[in-house]
Structures are given as C-alpha cells and as structure tokens.
Amino acid sequence: MIGSGPGGLTAALALARAGQKVIVVEQHYLPGGWTHSFSLNGYLFSPGVHYIGELGPGGAVRRLYEGLGLSGDLEFCEINPDGLDHLIIGDERFDVPKGFDRLLARLTARFPQEAAGLERYFRVIRGLSDDLARLDTMLEFPRALLLPFKAPNLVRWGLRTQEDLLDATIRDPLLRAILAAQGGDHGLAPSRVALPIHASIVCHYFNGGYYPRGGAKRIPLAMIRALRRLGGQVRMRARVRRILVERGRAAGVELAGGEVLRAASVVSNADPAITYGELLPPELTIRERRKLRRMEYSTSLLSVFCAVDMDLRSMGYDSGNYWWYRGKEVGRIYERMEYQLPRGEVDGLFLTITTLKDPGHPTQGDHHTIEMFTFVPHAPFTRWKETHTGERGAEYEKLKESLGDQVMAAAEHVIPGISRAVVFRSVATPLTNDFYCASHRGAAYGTAKTPWQLGPLSFSIGTRIPGLYQCGASTLSHGVAGASVSGLMAAQRIAGVARMDDLLGPADGSLRVYPADRPEEWLHKRKATADELNETM
Numbered sequence: 001m002i003g004s005g006p007g008g009l010t011a012a013l014a015l016a017r018a019g020q021k022v023i024v025v026e027q028h029y030l031p032g033g034w035t036h037s038f039s040l041n042g043y044l045f046s047p048g049v050h051y052i053g054e055l056g057p058g059g060a061v062r063r064l065y066e067g068l069g070l071s072g073d074l075e076f077c078e079i080n081p082d083g084l085d086h087l088i089i090g091d092e093r094f095d096v097p098k099g100f101d102r103l104l105a106r107l108t109a110r111f112p113q114e115a116a117g118l119e120r121y122f123r124v125i126r127g128l129s130d131d132l133a134r135l136d137t138m139l140e141f142p143r144a145l146l147l148p149f150k151a152p153n154l155v156r157w158g159l160r161t162q163e164d165l166l167d168a169t170i171r172d173p174l175l176r177a178i179l180a181a182q183g184g185d186h187g188l189a190p191s192r193v194a195l196p197i198h199a200s201i202v203c204h205y206f207n208g209g210y211y212p213r214g215g216a217k218r219i220p221l222a223m224i225r226a227l228r229r230l231g232g233q234v235r236m237r238a239r240v241r242r243i244l245v246e247r248g249r250a251a252g253v254e255l256a257g258g259e260v261l262r263a264a265s266v267v268s269n270a271d272p273a274i275t276y277g278e279l280l281p282p283e284l285t286i287r288e289r290r291k292l293r294r295m296e297y298s299t300s301l302l303s304v305f306c307a308v309d310m311d312l313r314s315m316g317y318d319s320g321n322y323w324w325y326r327g328k329e330v331g332r333i334y335e336r337m338e339y340q341l342p343r344g345e346v347d348g349l350f351l352t353i354t355t356l357k358d359p360g361h362p363t364q365g366d367h368h369t370i371e372m373f374t375f376v377p378h379a380p381f382t383r384w385k386e387t388h389t390g391e392r393g394a395e396y397e398k399l400k401e402s403l404g405d406q407v408m409a410a411a412e413h414v415i416p417g418i419s420r421a422v423v424f425r426s427v428a429t430p431l432t433n434d435f436y437c438a439s440h441r442g443a444a445y446g447t448a449k450t451p452w453q454l455g456p457l458s459f460s461i462g463t464r465i466p467g468l469y470q471c472g473a474s475t476l477s478h479g480v481a482g483a484s485v486s487g488l489m490a491a492q493r494i495a496g497v498a499r500m501d502d503l504l505g506p507a508d509g510s511l512r513v514y515p516a517d518r519p520e521e522w523l524h525k526r527k528a529t530a531d532e533l534n535e536t537m
C-alpha cells in the first residue's frame with residue numbers, strides 16, 4: 001500500500017482482515033494523509049477533518065468503522081445538531097440542523113415563497129444520492145440498460161451542475177446563497193460542481209456531523225493499531241519512488257533509499273498525478289498521462305491555525321462549523337477563489353473551534369484552538385515549489401503573513417475581537433499541502449469534481465496494469481467517507497469477494513459517540529484518557 005490516507009488504510013486493514021499480508025509505506029513522518037494531526041507549541045491541529053457524517057445509528061461510516069473493528073480505539077463527538085453548519089452570509093445567518101425534515105422545515109419557514117422550489121430541489125438532491133448508492137452494480141452490462149428506470153435522477157442530472165438545478169428551482173438570491181454555502185466541502189462554485197457530488201456531500205451530513213475525539217489522527221491510529229494486531233506493517237518516512245512492473249504486472253515497489261518490497265498486488269493511495277506521473281514508466285502510462293494533462297484539479301487553500309485566549313463557549317460559540325461569506329454572491333466568490341488571490345480582503349472563510357468540537361482536546365490551559373481556511377490558487381506559490389520550509393525567503397513570508405492577516409480580518413466577522421486574543425498563529429500555504437500530504441498542486445480534494453471528471457470519467461480503482469489498484473480522493477470521491485469506500489473497493493477486488501460487506505465484521509452498535517456541546521454529561525468520566533489522546537506514532 002503506497003500511502004496511509006483513509007483510502008489506503010481502509011484497504012490495508014480490510015485486506016489484513018481477509019488474511020492477506022499487508023505493508024503500508026508512507027512518505028510523511030505522521031500517518032493519515034489528510035487525516036493526520038500535528039502539534040505546534042502544545043496545540044493540536046487536524047487540517048483535513050472537521051466533520052464526518054453517517055456515524056449515527058445505522059450510518060454507513062459507523063458500519064465501516066465497526067466492521068473494521070475500530071470501536072475500542074475510536075470515539076466521536078457529535079457536533080451541534082441544531083447547527084452543524086452555521087452559514088453567515090453578509091448580515092444574514094442560517095443554521096443547518098441535523099435531519100432532512102428539520103432542514104426543509106427551517107428553510108421553508110424562512111422562504112415560504114420558495115416552498116415548491118425547495119421540494120423540487122431536494123427531491124432531485126436526495127434522488128441523486130439514492131441513485132449513486134446503487135451505482136456500482138448498475139454500471140455493469142447488461143444492468144446498465146436499466147439505468148434510465150433504476151437511476152432516473154442520475155440519467156437526467158448526472159452531467160449537470162448545482163447551478164443548473166438552482167436555476168430550475170430557486171429564485172431567491174439569499175436562498176441560492178445558503179444552498180451554495182457548503183460548497184467548501186468540494187471547493188467548487190455551483191456553476192462548476194457536478195450535481196451528483198454536491199448531492200452526495202449534502203446528504204452525507206443530513207443525519208448529523210461527527211468529530212473524532214482526540215483529533216483526526218485518532219482515525220489512522222486506530223486503523224494502524226488494528227492492522228498491526230493482524231500482523232500488518234506500517235512504515236513511516238518511506239517514500240515510494242517506483243512501482244515495479246515485471247512481465248506487464250505490478251510486482252512491488254522501490255523506496256527512495258533503494259530498498260525493494262515485492263508484492264502480489266500494489267495499491268496506490270497516492271494521487272494519480274504521482275502514480276502515473278512519477279512512479280510508473282512513461283511508456284506504460286501514455287494514455288493515463290494524456291488524461292492527467294486534461295484533468296482539472298480541485299483548488300488549493302490557505303490555512304491559519306491558531307489558539308486564542310477567549311471564553312468562546314460562554315460567548316455563545318459551539319461545535320458547529322462557521323462558514324462566512326462577504327455577501328450573497330457565494331457562487332461568484334467560489335469562482336474567484338479558484339484563480340485569484342484575495343486582494344486586500346478575503347471574501348469567504350471556513351472557521352472551526354476544535355476545542356468545542358472535542359472537549360478535552362489537547363491545548364494549553366483554557367485556550368481554544370481554531371482552524372481557518374480560505375481557498376486560493378496554487379499558481380502564485382508555484383515559483384517556490386522547489387524550496388523548503390524556512391528557506392523560501394522574505395517575499396514568500398510576506399505574502400504568507402499578509403494572507404494570514406486577511407484571514408484574521410475576515411474572522412473578525414465571525415468572532416469579533418479574535419485578533420487581539422490570539423496567543424499562537426501559524427499560516428500554511430498550498431506548498432505546505434504538497435510537502436506534507438503529497439497533494440498535487442496543493443489540491444484540497446484531489447481532482448476537481450466537475451461533471452466530466454466523475455465516475456467512469458475519473459481514475460478507476462482497477463488499472464490497465466494487472467496487480468495495480470488505486471484508491472483515494474481522485475478515484476471514487478474525496479472526503480473521509482468517499483476515500484475510505486474507494487479503499488474498500490480496492491480491497492474487494494484484490495480479495496476477490498462478492499460484496500464489500502464480506503470484508504467487514506458485524507455492525508454491533510459499539511462505536512461510542514458523545515454530545516460535543518454537553519461535556520458536563522460525560523467528560524469527567526472520560527478524562528482519564530487525556531494521555532492516551534496525546535499518543536503519537
């Protein structure tokens with residue numbers, strides 16, 4: 001397994017459970033890819049996980065984690081069910097509640113004149129999500145002939161954008177902005193995002209949002225522990241420089257130091273830009289390299305990690321995500337962020353208070369840790385890509401800190417007074433993403449999920465090289481859930497089992513979930529694990 005992102009570790013663990021001998025090699029010194037966490041000055045940050053859906057009773061991700069035997073090592077906090085996403089658009093605010101019926105009722109009460117449009121809008125969104133859930137079996141011939149009957153929403157809307165659906169159903173500019181405001185979950189404007197992807201992400205959170213206790217790293221750590229119990233190995237700081245192909249078949253990998261690991265199957269959780277662009281011989285990948293040149297990648301981002309000396313809970317803040325937009329033109333803001341750096345002011349911001357999502361989260365004293373993101377293109381940073389952290393010079397540092405200041409200024413709209421209360425701050429650019437997560441051009445979500453880059457038009461789990469498989473954000477879908485399912489699909493192919501479910505143990509309801517905003521009900525019972533939470537590899 002090349003890479004320890006959620007796709008890679010899910011595949012590795014599922015295969016180990018199926019009795020295979022597995023080794024995971026990861027270039028970073030921390031495991032998890034975008035699910036890694038890092039510590040700075042005693043504060044813990046987890047850039048790539050802010051909420052995961054489907055972890056309530058009967059949820060698909062709960063099924064996966066319980067089925068992989070992770071319940072003993074992994075716990076979640078449920079984030080505010082009355083507002084898992086707080087959308088702040090200019091002077092307006094809308095809180096997205098848990099539960100589709102509550103969401104629809106809240107939207108309809110606020111926009112009664114749009115009631116019929118909202119019904120139509122969500123009928124398509126939910127229909128698409130249902131169709132997608134059936135899709136992997138539907139694309140095979142002759143079942144594909146039934147597609148128009150079994151997946152009618154997909155046939156009609158599969159190659160359309162969210163904007164197409166908004167245009168057909170919703171008129172009110174504020175409502176359109178609200179429905180576009182979770183776009184940061186894929187990073188694309190309504191005019192660009194493939195409707196099926198937008199639909200599946202929105203539906204993913206209908207039944208609540210959950211945050212791993214102890215930070216995102218608890219997910220890879222739980223998986224690695226389970227993997228090691230089954231005899232699997234994980235090696236950090238082990239960069240693969242070549243996938244070995246012998247007699248037309250994947251035969252193993254060669255690490256940067258020259259060590260060769262032979263294997264009957266190789267799975268790459270590295271992005272296809274790395275797999276095809278760097279790890280395989282060019283003569284074997286002409287078609288894939290051509291495809292890579294055509295592929296658009298998702299936008300990159302600027303991150304600000306900070307700690308503040310403020311009593312945010314008593315000020316009324318909670319575990320929900322805060323999405324702030326300067327005005328109702330949310331779609332235009334996303335379009336602009338893809339190709340243009342902010343000019344003096346940031347127009348869109350995502351802010352999360354991790355110490356409220358996860359009471360008991362490692363921090364210094366009573367300080368709260370906050371993570372903030374705004375999308376930026378990679379191009380303005382590309383000229384420094386061959387340089388290392390700390391050696392990029394004054395111009396780079398000035399640009400980085402000035403963007404950090406602009407993010408802080410935008411954060412004042414969410415938490416007035418925050419700038420004066422900051423006790424720690426660190427800014428990360430797209431180059432940081434490249435360095436730590438081996439992302440392609442700093443991409444937040446792998447390939448851009450536009451209509452012509454999905455499903456059979458994206459990168460497939462199986463490859464043209466026998467014995468070589470792929471998984472991760474640029475295959476099936478991005479997100480912890482999407483990447484994990486792609487890993488399970490790769491494992492299914494290798495293990496040769498009929499259904500992905502065959503790789504999982506029983507869903508026994510054992511995964512523990514605590515209410516993030518009511519720590520007084522449970523935290524005292526769990527405080528003993530604070531040391532455990534600081535565990536590293």
Ligand SMILES: Cc1cc2nc3c(=O)[nH]c(=O)nc-3n(C[C@H](O)[C@H](O)[C@H](O)COP(=O)(O)OP(=O)(O)OC[C@H]3O[C@@H](n4cnc5c(N)ncnc54)[C@H](O)[C@@H]3O)c2cc1C
Pocket residue numbers: 002003004005006007008025026027028031032033034035047048049050051052238239240241269270271274301373436437438443444445471472473474478479480481483484
């Ligand atoms: C800012 C941000 C916020 C996000 N928030 C959420 C969220 O709230 N909820 C959610 O569900 N998703 C979220 N995501 C998305 C989610 O984190 C990712 O889509 C997902 O983790 C990607 O998983 P992956 O399996 O593709 O692997 P990746 O995380 O991309 O990991 C791939 C791994 O492969 C390794 N690798 C690459 N090349 C090599 C090589 N040559 N040798 C060895 N190792 C190699 C890399 O170092 C990396 O560890 C967020 C992403 C970002 C950027």
